[in-house]
Amino acid sequence: MKLFGFRIPMMASLVLWALVWEIVGRMDVIFLIPPMSSIISAGFGLVATGSWQSASLVTVRSFVLGMALAIAVGVPLGIAMGRFRIVDNIFGLWVNMFVSAPLSALVPILMILFGLGETTVVVTVFLFAVWIIVLDARAGVMQVPPSLIEMGRSYGASRFTIFTKIILLSALPEILAGIRIGLIRGVKGVVIGQILVSIIGYGELFELYSRSFDMERFWALTMILFAAAMLLSAVVEHFEKRIEYYAGAR
Amino acid sequence: MANPRLAPTAHPSGAASPDVIVEVRDICKHYNDVEALRDINLDFERGKLTTLLGPSGCGKTTLLKIIAGLVPATSGQIRINGKTVTGPGPERAFVFQDFALMPWATVLRNVAFGLELKGVPQAERNRTARHYIREVGLSGFEEKYPHELSGGMRQRVGIARAFSVNADVLLLDEPFSAVDEQNRRKFQEDLLQLVEKERKTFLFVTHSIEEAVYVSDRIVLLSPRPGRVSQIIEPAIDRSAAPDVIRRDKSYLDVVEEIWQGLRQYAE
Amino acid sequence: MHMAASPDKVGATGGAGNSSSIAETLAEFARRRKSFWIMASLAILFAVWEIAGRIPISFAFPTFFETVTAFAEMVSDGTLVRAYAITFQPLLLGITASAVLGVGLGIVMGLSDKAEWLLAPVFIVFQAAPMAALVPLVTFVYGIGLVAKTLAVIMLALPVIVLNSYKAIRHVNPSLVDMCRSFQGTRVQQICKIIIPDAAPVLFAGLRLGIAAGFIGVILAELLITPTGIGDLITYHRSIANYAHMYAAVASIIAVSTLTLTALQYVELRFLRPEKRRK
Numbered sequence: 001m002k003l004f005g006f007r008i009p010m011m012a013s014l015v016l017w018a019l020v021w022e023i024v025g026r027m028d029v030i031f032l033i034p035p036m037s038s039i040i041s042a043g044f045g046l047v048a049t050g051s052w053q054s055a056s057l058v059t060v061r062s063f064v065l066g067m068a069l070a071i072a073v074g075v076p077l078g079i080a081m082g083r084f085r086i087v088d089n090i091f092g093l094w095v096n097m098f099v100s101a102p103l104s105a106l107v108p109i110l111m112i113l114f115g116l117g118e119t120t121v122v123v124t125v126f127l128f129a130v131w132i133i134v135l136d137a138r139a140g141v142m143q144v145p146p147s148l149i150e151m152g153r154s155y156g157a158s159r160f161t162i163f164t165k166i167i168l169l170s171a172l173p174e175i176l177a178g179i180r181i182g183l184i185r186g187v188k189g190v191v192i193g194q195i196l197v198s199i200i201g202y203g204e205l206f207e208l209y210s211r212s213f214d215m216e217r218f219w220a221l222t223m224i225l226f227a228a229a230m231l232l233s234a235v236v237e238h239f240e241k242r243i244e245y246y247a248g249a250r
Numbered sequence: 251m252a253n254p255r256l257a258p259t260a261h262p263s264g265a266a267s268p269d270v271i272v273e274v275r276d277i278c279k280h281y282n283d284v285e286a287l288r289d290i291n292l293d294f295e296r297g298k299l300t301t302l303l304g305p306s307g308c309g310k311t312t313l314l315k316i317i318a319g320l321v322p323a324t325s326g327q328i329r330i331n332g333k334t335v336t337g338p339g340p341e342r343a344f345v346f347q348d349f350a351l352m353p354w355a356t357v358l359r360n361v362a363f364g365l366e367l368k369g370v371p372q373a374e375r376n377r378t379a380r381h382y383i384r385e386v387g388l389s390g391f392e393e394k395y396p397h398e399l400s401g402g403m404r405q406r407v408g409i410a411r412a413f414s415v416n417a418d419v420l421l422l423d424e425p426f427s428a429v430d431e432q433n434r435r436k437f438q439e440d441l442l443q444l445v446e447k448e449r450k451t452f453l454f455v456t457h458s459i460e461e462a463v464y465v466s467d468r469i470v471l472l473s474p475r476p477g478r479v480s481q482i483i484e485p486a487i488d489r490s491a492a493p494d495v496i497r498r499d500k501s502y503l504d505v506v507e508e509i510w511q512g513l514r515q516y517a518e
Numbered sequence: 519m520h521m522a523a524s525p526d527k528v529g530a531t532g533g534a535g536n537s538s539s540i541a542e543t544l545a546e547f548a549r550r551r552k553s554f555w556i557m558a559s560l561a562i563l564f565a566v567w568e569i570a571g572r573i574p575i576s577f578a579f580p581t582f583f584e585t586v587t588a589f590a591e592m593v594s595d596g597t598l599v600r601a602y603a604i605t606f607q608p609l610l611l612g613i614t615a616s617a618v619l620g621v622g623l624g625i626v627m628g629l630s631d632k633a634e635w636l637l638a639p640v641f642i643v644f645q646a647a648p649m650a651a652l653v654p655l656v657t658f659v660y661g662i663g664l665v666a667k668t669l670a671v672i673m674l675a676l677p678v679i680v681l682n683s684y685k686a687i688r689h690v691n692p693s694l695v696d697m698c699r700s701f702q703g704t705r706v707q708q709i710c711k712i713i714i715p716d717a718a719p720v721l722f723a724g725l726r727l728g729i730a731a732g733f734i735g736v737i738l739a740e741l742l743i744t745p746t747g748i749g750d751l752i753t754y755h756r757s758i759a760n761y762a763h764m765y766a767a768v769a770s771i772i773a774v775s776t777l778t779l780t781a782l783q784y785v786e787l788r789f790l791r792p793e794k795r796r797k
Binding site for chain 1: 555556558559560562563576578579634635636637638639640643646647648649650651652653654655658659727730733734736737738741742748752753756761764765768771772775776779
Binding site for chain 3: 315318319320337338339340342343344346347348350352353354363364366367368415
């Protein structure tokens with residue numbers, strides 16, 4: 001948007017909203033909304049506490065493990081689905097179903113299968129992230145231009161070379177896009193898993209702060225989480241753009 | 251001619267022609283820092299088909315859209331029938347390069363759309379639309395959807411729609427560029443017949459030299475970066491001859507060659 | 519992947535087995551019918567489930583047949599129907615509110631740069647961020663009733679619908695808008711006759727995604743806020759270690775959401791995309 005001839009960046013409106021929040025908070029309308037300034041100062045206090053640090057460690061660990069698993073399973077499965085009709089036919093139904101299914105309903109089952117601990121959260125992250133990674137990897141492999149493969153064959157490339165040098169590289173932008181969306185879903189997974197398990201990581205802290213009506217810390221924690229999610233997505237997007245420079249020419 | 255020194259053909263009238271319908275005066279267009287058009291001055295005579303021809307990047311489509319009132323000029327004026335243009339108007343109708351047909355509407359509704367926007371009652375606008383659907387040779391396709399038609403047929407819908415609003419000036423932006431070669435030739439022949447029959451003013455943008463020479467009364471050559479008028483040619487071709495004869499006619503081929511000599515410096 | 523298997527096609531799968539060259543017939547059938555693969559992939563998963571349950575891989579892992587039996591029992595004694603009647607209330611209310619508000623806001627954001635500047639970042643944050651963390655908050659203000667659960671649905675569904683509607687409007691074919699302008703269409707005509715119809719398929723797809731998010735929201739609400747409806751079935755049967763019933767409830771909500779989304783996708787293809795109708 002332009003104002004007085006200056007271009008104002010889009011995200012700048014968030015500052016405006018923070019200001020509105022501050023005013024509403026100061027007017028003391030509702031205990032749920034403390035002033036933004038006190039949330040931010042609570043945030044600095046929170047970061048210094050041992051309970052936040054250990055909760056963050058647990059959260060990051062569950063997230064990284066779950067995501068690593070989702071990528072390790074999702075990318076090869078997606079590629080296999082893109083290359084082999086039979087794999088596609090067998091898994092297609094389930095992947096398409098779970099990619100938009102309410103997976104939060106599965107968490108109670110995971111809780112009895114894997115106990116009220118980190119394993120459940122790791123599996124939740126995996127389940128939230130894996131399906132979109134599979135679908136995008138599959139789409140990437142399937143839309144490799146046939147002319148590129150024919151080009152490779154006409155120059156005498158072996159099947160293996162065609163696979164590694166043409167198919168995988170051409171599918172890379174889609175695979176990365178899938179991983180980016182997978183990461184965002186994984187963040188939701190780690191939070192939903194921890195909130196439902198409610199005795200580990202951020203889930204425990206959320207439970208604690210909301211029970212004791214400690215709204216400053218509750219919001220501080222939420223904002224740290226939101227900021228981390230946005231940052232993560234921005235980082236992957238940046239990485240994706242560097243890869244995409246050649247994808248544009250397809 | 252607005253700029254007679256650029257017209258190499260022996261054109262007698264240096265002053266404005268008696269029956270000028272579209273006047274382009276000192277048109278300049280900048281996109282941010284890029285200069286797309288510089289000092290364009292042109293007159294278009296009533297009832298004639300004029301082609302804007304040039305290599306890509308010469309701003310021919312931009313100029314047509316400025317005349318249509320779809321794109322604002324940075325400076326300069328467009329006058330139609332002596333009135334300055336501020337936006338699209340009922341005396342002009344535009345035919346789009348990508349057809350711009352509504353995929354959710356039938357051929358009939360697409361053709362009648364210009365009249366629908368003007369609030370013409372349904373029965374009346376459908377009658378007009380059916381007439382022009384017949385005119386462009388699409389009878390029987392009234393209830394079809396655009397995706398059921400070939401590229402050439404879709405553009406016939408676009409042309410029928412432009413005719414339905416009964417505008418004086420038809421602006422055609424590379425109307426045949428998405429049509430395959432055989433249909434394109436047929437289309438050019440049909441267009442000439444329509445020009446003959448409808449007695450309207452046509453402004454036609456193309457990048458095909460043969461197409462320009464074949465259909466035009468007058469060809470305006472534009473040079474690129476920034477777009478300027480470089481030459482105006484009036485092919486003196488006997489239109490009453492059969493299409494095959496015209497395409498082998500000496501003067502037709504000479505004009506094609508002349509234009510190519512003028513444009514080859516811009517080829518990559 | 520189309521999951522709409524009609525019953526007569528499914529029935530034909532069983533009949534093919536009697537032929538002398540079963541493999542050939544099956545191969546022929548598989549080539550022609552997508553429903554064959556739907557049946558096959560269902561059968562494979564259910565078989566794996568049954569085997570895993572028989573080993574058993576965990577004391578809390580019932581077999582497929584136990585789960586189906588439990589499901590049949592819950593259907594016949596009416597518990598499942600009653601549970602869904604409760605679960606669907608906040609879901610429908612929340613989705614309706616999100617649809618009206620979300621499509622409206624999305625259209626405004628798509629049409630106006632100022633609205634875009636003001637609102638888009640907020641919804642981008644809401645969509646990327648784990649909104650689930652905020653679900654416990656609504657109980658403070660709205661208690662544990664229908665309003666709280668409806669709000670939970672809206673919190674998850676609204677950002678998805680808003681952003682998709684906004685993108686739908688921004689991606690309208692600019693040439694169609696130019697066409698409308700060239701025939702002197704007014705701004706209102708432009709919006710009603712070109713922009714909204716052209717955006718309709720994407721608007722509808724956004725609604726579908728919003729409904730998927732709404733299902734997640736309603737389940738979270740029923741698990742977190744207070745056990746009612748299908749969330750109650752899951753929590754209750756878990757607490758009395760009645761795992762087959764619990765699994766049946768979980769599987770049923772996933773199936774219900776999948777069927778709803780598939781039906782909506784069918785509606786979208788059938789009615790909103792005439793260019794894809796002929797297949």
